[in-house]
Amino acid sequence: xxxxxxxxxxxxxxxxxxxxxxxxxxxxxxxxxxxxxxxxxxxxxxxxxxxxxxxxxxxxxxxxxxxxxxxxxxxxxxxxxxxxxxxxxxxxxxxxxxxxxxxxxxxxxxxxxxxxxxxxxxxxxxxxxxxxxxxxxxxxxxxxxxxxxxxxxxxxxxxxxxxxxxxxxxxxxxxxxxxxxxxxxxxxxxxxxxxxxxxxxxxxxxxxxxxxxxxxxxxxxxxxxxxxxxxxxxxxxxxxxxxxxxxxxxxxxxxxxxxxxxxxxxxxxxxxxxxxxxxxxxxxxxxxxxxxxxxxxxxxxxxxxxxxxxxxxxxxxxxxxxxxxxxxxxxxxxxxxxxxxxxxxxxxxxxxxxxxxxxxxxxxxxxxxxxxxxxxxxxxxxxxxxxxxxxxxxxxxxxxxxxxxxxxxxxxxxxxxxxxxxxxxxxxxxxxxxxxxxxxxxxxxxxxxxxxxxxxxxxxxxxxxxxxxxxxxxxxxxxxxxxxxxxxxxxxxxxxxxxxxxxxxxxxxxxxxxxxxxxxxxxxxxxxxxxxxxxxxxxxxxxxxxxxxxxxxxxxxxxxxxxxxxxxxxxxxxxxxxxxxxxxxxxxxxxxxxxxxxxxxxxxxxxxxxxxxxxxxxxxxxxxxxxxxxxxxxxxxxxxxxxxxxxxxxxxxxxxxxxxxxxxxxxxxxxxxxxxxxxxxxxxxxxxxxxxxxxxxxxxxxxxxxxxxxxxxxxxxxxxxxxxxxxxxxxxxxxxxxxxxxxxxxxxxxxxxxxxxxxxxxxxxxxxxxxxxx
Numbered sequence: 001x002x003x004x005x006x007x008x009x010x011x012x013x014x015x016x017x018x019x020x021x022x023x024x025x026x027x028x029x030x031x032x033x034x035x036x037x038x039x040x041x042x043x044x045x046x047x048x049x050x051x052x053x054x055x056x057x058x059x060x061x062x063x064x065x066x067x068x069x070x071x072x073x074x075x076x077x078x079x080x081x082x083x084x085x086x087x088x089x090x091x092x093x094x095x096x097x098x099x100x101x102x103x104x105x106x107x108x109x110x111x112x113x114x115x116x117x118x119x120x121x122x123x124x125x126x127x128x129x130x131x132x133x134x135x136x137x138x139x140x141x142x143x144x145x146x147x148x149x150x151x152x153x154x155x156x157x158x159x160x161x162x163x164x165x166x167x168x169x170x171x172x173x174x175x176x177x178x179x180x181x182x183x184x185x186x187x188x189x190x191x192x193x194x195x196x197x198x199x200x201x202x203x204x205x206x207x208x209x210x211x212x213x214x215x216x217x218x219x220x221x222x223x224x225x226x227x228x229x230x231x232x233x234x235x236x237x238x239x240x241x242x243x244x245x246x247x248x249x250x251x252x253x254x255x256x257x258x259x260x261x262x263x264x265x266x267x268x269x270x271x272x273x274x275x276x277x278x279x280x281x282x283x284x285x286x287x288x289x290x291x292x293x294x295x296x297x298x299x300x301x302x303x304x305x306x307x308x309x310x311x312x313x314x315x316x317x318x319x320x321x322x323x324x325x326x327x328x329x330x331x332x333x334x335x336x337x338x339x340x341x342x343x344x345x346x347x348x349x350x351x352x353x354x355x356x357x358x359x360x361x362x363x364x365x366x367x368x369x370x371x372x373x374x375x376x377x378x379x380x381x382x383x384x385x386x387x388x389x390x391x392x393x394x395x396x397x398x399x400x401x402x403x404x405x406x407x408x409x410x411x412x413x414x415x416x417x418x419x420x421x422x423x424x425x426x427x428x429x430x431x432x433x434x435x436x437x438x439x440x441x442x443x444x445x446x447x448x449x450x451x452x453x454x455x456x457x458x459x460x461x462x463x464x465x466x467x468x469x470x471x472x473x474x475x476x477x478x479x480x481x482x483x484x485x486x487x488x489x490x491x492x493x494x495x496x497x498x499x500x501x502x503x504x505x506x507x508x509x510x511x512x513x514x515x516x517x518x519x520x521x522x523x524x525x526x527x528x529x530x531x532x533x534x535x536x537x538x539x540x541x542x543x544x545x546x547x548x549x550x551x552x553x554x555x556x557x558x559x560x561x562x563x564x565x566x567x568x569x570x571x572x573x574x575x576x577x578x579x580x581x582x583x584x585x586x587x588x589x590x591x592x593x594x595x596x597x598x599x600x601x602x603x604x605x606x607x608x609x610x611x612x613x614x615x616x617x618x619x620x621x622x623x624x625x626x627x628x629x630x631x632x633x634x635x636x637x638x639x640x641x642x643x644x645x646x647x648x649x650x651x652x653x654x655x656x657x658x659x660x661x662x663x664x665x666x667x668x669x670x671x672x673x674x675x676x677x678x679x680x681x682x683x684x685x686x687x688x689x690x691x692x693x694x695x696x697x698x699x700x701x702x703x704x705x706x707x708x709x710x711x712x713x714x715x716x717x718x719x720x721x722x723x724x725x726x727x728x729x730x731x732x733x734x735x736x737x738x739x740x741x742x743x744x745x746x747x748x749x750x751x752x753x754x755x756x757x758x759x760x761x762x763x764x765x766x767x768x769x770x771x772x773x774x
Contacts, residue, residue: 001341007312012337012355022112027054050334050357051291057114059362063716064118067707071125074703079129081233082696087140090214091132094206098128101202102195111194119719120195123726125704127171128199130660130697131164131207137693139215153216157208163667164207166611167660168200173603174656177596178649185284185589189649196653241691249687249742253680256743263740267626270633279633280642282549283586285718288361289368289392292375294354295343295435297387300443300527302350304340310382311338311352318356321374325366331359332366346439346531362713368392369548386440391433391546401554402431402545403581404561406569407538411529413573414438414541420572421543424565430551437533438541444528445499453520457510463521466507499523544581549642558583589645597652601625604659612666620744621662624737628654628729635728639709641721650725657701657726658733661694665741679749683742691738698734702727 003010017026030052038047072095079088099121111117139156147155175193179186252259273279296314298307315336322332334357343351358368372390379388391400404421406414418436425434447467449460473491480486494501505517517523533540547554558579566577601622608618628651636643668689672682708716708723 001339001347004308004311004338004340005336006315007308010337012339023054023057027052048335056290056360059360061113061115061118063362063711063713064115064122064708067711067716068118068122068125070707071122071704074706075126075129075700078696078699078703079133082692082699083133083136084140084230085227087136087215090211091129091136093214094132094203094211095125095128097206097210098199098202101205102198105198105202106195109194109198111191111198114191115716115719116188117191117195119708119722120192121199122708123192123705123723124196124199126697126699126701127657127704128203129700131168131203132211133696133700134164134664134693135160135207135211136215137696139212149216153212156215157212161208162611163663165204166607167663168204169607170604170659170663171653171656172197172200173607174600175653176603177600178652180596180599181589181592181649183585183588185585185645186592189646192649192653237692241688245691246684246688249684249739252739253684253742253746256746259739259743260747263627263736266630270630273633273637274643279637280549280553281555282642282644283554283582283589285549285642285644285646285721286394287716287718289394290358290361291393292354292356292358292368292372293344293391293393294356295387295389296352296354296385297343297439298350298352299384299386300350300440302384304349306384307340307350307352310385311340311354313380313382314354314388317378317380318375321371321378324378325370325374330364330366332364332371333357334359343439344437346437348439348531351439387435389433389435400433400544400581401547402543402557403579403583404543404566405535405540405578405580406543407535407540407576407578409539409573409575411438411532411539414539414575415529417569417573417575418541418543420569421565424561425543425545428552428557428560430548431545431557432548434543434545436541436543438529438531440527440529443525445502446524446526447517447521448524449521450519453515456513456515456520458507458515458520462510463507463517467502467505467517470505471501499525542580553642554583554586586645593645593648593652597655600652600655604656608659608663611663612670616748617666620741620748621659621666623744624658624662624733624740625655627736627740628658628725628733630736631728631730631732632725634732635724636721638728639724641724644718644721646718647721647725650722651729654726654729654733657730658737660697661690661734661737662741664690664693664697665737666745669741669745679745683745687738687742694734694738698730701730 003012015030017023034047034049041047075095076088076092079092082088083091102121102124106112106117135156138160139152142152142155143149175196178193179190181189274281294314296311298310315338318333318336326332336354336356338352338354340352341347341349343353358364358371361368369392372392375390402425406417406421409417415436415438418438422434422436425431447463449458449463453463470492471494473489476488476490478485478487496504502523503518506514507517507520509515533542547557562579569575570577604622605618608621609615612618612621632647632651632654633643635641636647665686668686669682672685672689673679677685705723705727709720709727711717711720
């Protein structure tokens with residue numbers, strides 16, 4: 001194995017950080033070391049440092065920080081629009097307090113700041129103020145009713161402690177099962193539930209131990225007249241709430257069965273869009289690749305000089321592709337490094353691998369897939385090159401989009417089956433970078449014993465031993481010299497090399513006769529394999545490929561392979577196969593998410609049953625959960641994104657956020673019923689009472705994530721599907737919850753009256769029976 005760069009001999013040194021070490025500190029230590037060492041090296045030595053992950057981490061964290069700051073501004077603007085300035089100020093003051101508590105919890109629990117944990121913090125920007133909004137809004141309402149500042153702050157916290165604690169626990173319960181996701185995907189996404197749990201824990205401490213004190217002193221001793229904007233806005237909101245909104249909710253309540261039917265119809269339509277393929281699915285939206293790997297396979301026996309020259313031409317074609325794409329105005333390629341003798345997991349003299357480092361995706365306008373396509377167009381036709389496969393090095397769950405593992409057949413049959421499978425894959429549009437991990441290696445000479453050789457007493461073992469001794473030498477003796485063992489090997493002087501030496505070799509038969517080798521064996525030549533993979537003790541070959549997500553998707557390709565291609569290969573070559581790679585990761589992730597969803601719903605139900613002391617009310621509260629899917633699907637369609645496993649994880653977390661609004665409404669319905677309202681008035685009035693709180697808590701969550709929806713950084717794209725799920729799912733569910741919950745309350749009342757009526761039909765008559773005389 002040897003390396004080269006642009007035709008010159010080179011060595012590549014890779015430096016990895018320890019798993020628990022800090023990326024930025026490691027980068028600083030490496031830079032300090034290089035600053036000391038480089039001046040001491042020869043001036044003719046060219047040293048190039050590239051692919052420094054610390055620089056990229058700093059840059060991308062900066063992108064998310066900017067998004068977070070923009071989201072924070074949006075949240076603050078929303079707070080000051082909907083709330084009194086003093087209340088808004090103290091509610092907003094809880095954000096840095098809760099964040100500092102969160103960072104302390106993250107530090108003590110060994111968590112780190114990375115792109116995923118930073119996204120989780122941004123996601124919680126709007127959620128972190130929800131508790132404070134509910135308490136602050138109710139405190140302001142109590143003061144408007146005539147309570148003193150102390151009483152208003154105290155009652156505002158006491159009356160809201162049950163729904164706020166319930167909302168916090170249900171949100172934590174919804175995110176917690178994400179920790180059940182195993183594998184590489186679980187390692188990536190585990191930061192989200194850990195951050196959410198830490199943020200909510202810090203938020204609830206701030207909400208009930210710090211905020212009431214601020215609200216008590218924060219209104220000021222002098223009662224000031226509200227500003228003109230506050231009077232206009234509050235008046236307009238009150239007019240809307242008591243006028244058009246009340247009429248709309250009343251209509252929805254009176255026609256409650258139609259309301260429920262329409263909302264469920266919208267859910268069925270969205271499910272149909274998914275099952276009908278109207279909206280695509282991509283398992284994991286990998287970030288933009290910033291390096292390219294090219295595998296080059298030469299014909300067996302290609303001279304080393306010819307290989308070097310061919311690789312140089314391939315390198316030059318990459319530079320031509322760069323020039324054609326940019327016209328020399330943009331730098332796309334940082335460097336490339338060629339390794340001869342290795343290609344992925346395979347090794348052999350006829351293999352080579354070219355690793356290309358691209359400029360950071362944020363610094364170039366040309367996407368990686370355009371660079372790969374241009375490079376493929378500019379590849380020269382070179383004699384002796386059997387195959388060139390170019391693929392982007394992706395980040396995320398390991399494995400390729402397509403990975404078919406062929407097993408349990410002779411190695412020649414597996415190779416032939418892989419060739420047929422690769423031909424079949426070329427017929428699928430959008431399939432690219434097709435390769436297998438069983439490349440041909442050097443030419444091999446096969447010695448096959450003839451019947452005459454067997455008749456003379458030769459065996460395959462005796463022939464092999466004599467041929468090996470003739471060329472590698474025979475051990476004559478071994479003796480000890482001190483602590484060492486000395487081996488004496490007798491070597492035959494080879495005057496002729498290669499096949500001719502074999503053709504003139506004589507062997508000794510068991511009877512002592514000298515027989516020419518060619519008289520007792522047949523000599524034939526064939527291409528061998530450089531390396532043979534074994535999985536669970538069975539010979540294995542993997543055929544892999546990548547997909548263009550804009551053209552096709554993994555489930556469709558695998559489904560057609562399983563239906564049309566693989567049965568033919570199984571019958572023809574008598575082999576077994578498995579779908580591995582990301583297909584296996586996807587299957588495991590779906591199983592874990594399914595279990596997590598069931599656990600999440602069970603935990604939410606138990607918490608709500610405890611809070612409401614009822615088995616039926618939690619069902620009404622949780623009825624809004626499925627409707628988050630409606631907004632999520634519409635959001636992905638509107639913005640042109642496929643659903644991903646990240647979207648599904650977002651739905652899991654969204655379920656906990658959605659029930660918060662339902663809890664607020666159901667709690668208010670219970671209070672109105674206690675005050676003597678009828679069921680209809682309680683349901684409609686509760687929706688009116690909590691309109692501001694429900695809309696405000698949803699808007700702050702949406703506002704915190706809104707800047708991320710329009711982020712153009714290619715490295716942040718894999719997080720956007722979760723932001724879409726949360727933003728659009730919460731927006732749609734908020735609109736539905738304000739009309740669906742009152743309608744469900746009415747339906748529940750109807751069912752209760754119906755149940756009492758049915759019971760009354762079978763209840764025994766308690767009046768005393770009349771005698772005949774009476």
